[in-house]
Amino acid sequence: MRTFDPIELEVLWQSLIATVNEQARALQRAAFSPIVREAGDLANAVFDRRGRMVAQAVTGTPGHINSLARAASAMLDEYPIDTLIEGDVLITNDPYKTAGQLLDVTVLCPVFVDGRIIAFFGSTIHHTDVGGYGIGAGGRDVFEEGLWIPICRLMIAGERNHDVWKFILSNVRQPDHMAGDLHAQMASGEVGAQRLRALCDRHGLDGIEDLSDEIITRSEAATRASIRELPAGRYEASAVLDLADGSIIDIVCAITVDSVKGEILVDYAGTSPASASGINVVKNYTHAYTTFTVRSVLNPELPNNYGSLAPILVEAPEGSIVNAKSPQPCTARHVVGMFLPNALLKALAQIRPANAMAEGSGAVWTMQVSGNHDDGRPFITAMFTYAGGVGARATKSGLSACSYPTGIAAVPVEVVEASAPIRFLRKELRRDSGGLGAQIGGLGQTIEFTVDTTRPWQLNAVTSRLEMPPEGIFGGEPGAAGSFTVNGEAVRTQARVTLQPGDHVRLELPGGGGYGALDSTTTTPQHSEATR
Secondary structure, X not given: OOOOOHHHHHHHHXXXXXHHHHHHHHHHHHOOOHHHHOOOOEEEEEEOOOOOEEEEOOOOOHHHHHHHXXXXXXXXXXXXXXXXXXXXXXXXXXXXXXXXXXXXXXXXXXXXXXXXXXXXXXXXXXXXXXXXXXXXXXXXXXXXXXXXXXXXXXXXXXXXXXHHHHHHHOOOOOHHHHHHHHHHHHHHHHHXXXXXXXXXXXXXXXXXXXXXXXXXXXXXXXXXXXXXXXXXXXXXXXXXXXXOOOOEEEEEEEEEEEOOOOEEEEEOOOOOEOOXXXXXXXXXXXXXXXXXXXXXXXXXOOOOOHHHHOOEEEEOOOOEOOOOOOOOOOOOOHHHHOOHHHHHHHHHHOOOHHHOEXXXXXXXXXXXXXXXXXXXXXXXXXXXXXXXXXXXXXXXOOOOOOOOOOOOOOOOHHHHHHHOOEEEEEEEEOOOOOOOOOEOOOOOEEEEEEEOOOXXXXXXXXXXXXXXXXXXXXXXXXXXXXXXXXXXXXXXXXXXXXXXXXXXXXXXXXXXXXXXXXXXXXXXXXXXXXXX
8 A cells, every 4th residue: 555745745645636627628628518617517526446535626506416426326326346347437327326317418428547547537427318308396296207317337348338329319409519518528637637648647546546535635634623622512503495496495403513533413303294295305415515515614625525525424304395206306405405504503503613614695596598599599597596685694795696506607698688679777785685694695686588589498496595584693784685586576486487588587597695793882784885
């Protein structure tokens, strides 16, 4: 077994990070979907021979990256390492084994050296379309939501697995986009493989297993040490999410700190049961945002890998809205999954109040427009997203129009308009939407758009927090609730809606809650700038 001195280990670690970052940049440059290319809705990572995530790219979303961390081992359970040959590539979008929705496709590329696998490069990205319902909550079961790709070989010995490609491309509305994004994922894996081989050659490594053991062992030990510094005990909290159709979701969590073992258990017992709508969250996705939130308060400076995730355990009642089982629909799982930190941060505030944050808007609001041009040609936009305000912190105001807890950016309006006959009328920060307090909550934003067509068109919209605003903390005031209207009338459904030429959509996203009571002898000015 090879050992590494501190300087060599740091050089190798930074080289691994640079490798997966280059993998991610290659994927973004080559991707067809604007949500990947422009917004960074992706995850990239390198895995050892045992399927353990060693390093991740700095870009991407926690829901993707921490789900990918668990998906790789599931794919290798189906195709053990000794069954793979050079040129093989694995693929799946099984929502219950990967990132929780059929639109998120995971590709795993083995790295061969002298006929032997030394590592894997994996990626998960949001594809524009996989057939079925699209990016909305209206599907009645997972089979209605789109094409389910089981774990299988996308490539065999460097050649297309013809039948698999034929099945996939025959079941999507934009086969060229689907094929292009799959090739982008494979190309990014090859970029990672080339850089990793060069790294091994340069440092005289015949693989990364010893390096992986060193990194993962150190990461786990550091995480357990940071947990041991916390006061042992059980800390409970809850948060309430309201949706456009009037349904109410209760997220209940209990965080138990075991300062002897250096472990944290997060238990979601008492959380609402699964929904009939496609907002259910698979356990992988629940685990992803749970571990992200705990680590962001506990030790955000440590690497995010198999070792640092191991001491954070997650339990969720099977069949609940945070542990969906097939065939429960889950395409819009982000609306609940991205809301989980609001409950978790309340529990963590009891442990580390200085690191606490007031409630924010939660999940990004997602939109997808489809219809036909005046000449009859169909169009469908890639998902475009908008963020509300982030909750305030002890020493800082909340961020405005920022997509915490995900890392996804907004697709520029010019790109959205270029993909379909959408015309934006307004996009600006929402004045006075942040909650007052010693620190002010972040502002939401206002967006208005229409579609220039002479034919009816469809809108898949996933919104939340339309009645119950984000709460403040430690005496801070709540932010403003959101609003979703068409022609001035409130929309009260999570299903796809059919709109007419000239219809006007207005979105007002929630503002974040404030932190701390406002001193009655002073005045805290609200954010004053509204930017178009």
